[in-house]
Amino acid sequence: MTTNDVLRALTPLISAHARHLPATASSALTADTRLEQDLRMDSMAIVHVLEDIEDTFGFAIPDERLAGVYTVGDLVDIVRSTSEAPERVA
Secondary structure, three states: OOHHHHHHHHHHHHHOOOOOOOOOHHHHOOOOOEOOOOOOOOHHHHHHHHHHHHHHHOOOOOHHHHOOOOEHHHHHHHHHHHHHOOOOOO
8 A cells, every 4th residue: 555545544534533623634634744733632532543543454553553653644654564564473
């Protein structure tokens, strides 16, 4: 998936939990959009978005990736890196 594909897929998930959206949210969300400052999301809302991402894309987000999620771009990076990672055999 390209960055733009992931961003389009994430927009409704993010919008469902944001307290504030720009007037044209679908075109206004960019990789640089800050979750807390720009969208007024608290930590619980961000956790819900992460859960929605896991459900939508069908993978678990590793715990070490949860820290440092501040922007929409961070969420895009998580999806791209996790969905492109090779399957690990135990």
